[in-house]
Amino acid sequence: MRETIEATGFVLRADPDSEYNKRLTVLTAQLGKITVFARGVRRQGSQYMAACNTFAYGTFSLYEGRSAYTLAGVSDVISFDAIAKLYPGAYYCYYFLELASFYGQENLEASDMVKLLFVTLRAVLREKIPISLIKAVYECRMLSINGDIAMPEEGTVDPAAHYALDFAMHASYAKLYSFNLSEKAMKDFTGFISKRLTEITGDRFRTLFVLRTIDGDL
Numbered sequence: 001m002r003e004t005i006e007a008t009g010f011v012l013r014a015d016p017d018s019e020y021n022k023r024l025t026v027l028t029a030q031l032g033k034i035t036v037f038a039r040g041v042r043r044q045g046s047q048y049m050a051a052c053n054t055f056a057y058g059t060f061s062l063y064e065g066r067s068a069y070t071l072a073g074v075s076d077v078i079s080f081d082a083i084a085k086l087y088p089g090a091y092y093c094y095y096f097l098e099l100a101s102f103y104g105q106e107n108l109e110a111s112d113m114v115k116l117l118f119v120t121l122r123a124v125l126r127e128k129i130p131i132s133l134i135k136a137v138y139e140c141r142m143l144s145i146n147g148d149i150a151m152p153e154e155g156t157v158d159p160a161a162h163y164a165l166d167f168a169m170h171a172s173y174a175k176l177y178s179f180n181l182s183e184k185a186m187k188d189f190t191g192f193i194s195k196r197l198t199e200i201t202g203d204r205f206r207t208l209f210v211l212r213t214i215d216g217d218l
């Protein structure tokens with residue numbers, strides 16, 4: 001009997017592969033970003049149907065192949081399906097997945113990115129701080145995890161924004177979304193992060209283009 005590998009993470013994308021199968025892109029803590037073929041999960045009554053949708057989080061049991069994995073089972077599933085009912089929150093969350101996919105690499109562990117996604121989606125569902133601030137904090141921490149951001153010199157941004165940048169880069173995940181900012185600090189905070197993100201990614205995200213049609217301030 002073939003041995004399985006277990007990996008915990010998020011389904012970033014779920015595409016039909018045939019009438020009954022799906023091709024998943026999964027960001028896992030242990031294996032990085034991987035492709036997983038899920039056989040039969042589009043059949044009515046499949047026990048893994050909910051686990052093979054975008055935003056699903058769980059522990060995936062996998063058979064390793066040459067260039068992809070095959071799903072053997074899923075446990076401890078959290079679907080985050082309530083996100084689909086949020087406006088404009090759902091569009092922001094699709095962007096969060098796309099940015100995670102940009103950084104995710106196969107065979108490069110991604111435990112911090114998985115943790116970041118988890119607390120970020122929870123923060124969106126709680127709706128206790130502005131979604132624009134959640135976006136900026138998420139981007140800041142994602143850049144920090146991947147070594148693509150450094151603190152600005154003191155005096156170049158609002159003092160509260162400077163503190164917020166340091167906090168977003170280093171705070172525990174449990175406390176990451178525990179603050180708010182004034183209008184001036186928010187402008188400096190988001191402006192600094194947006195500029196750095198564009199320098200690194202080249203402004204390539206389709207979901208970000210959609211967000212800009214929804215929110216002209218982005």
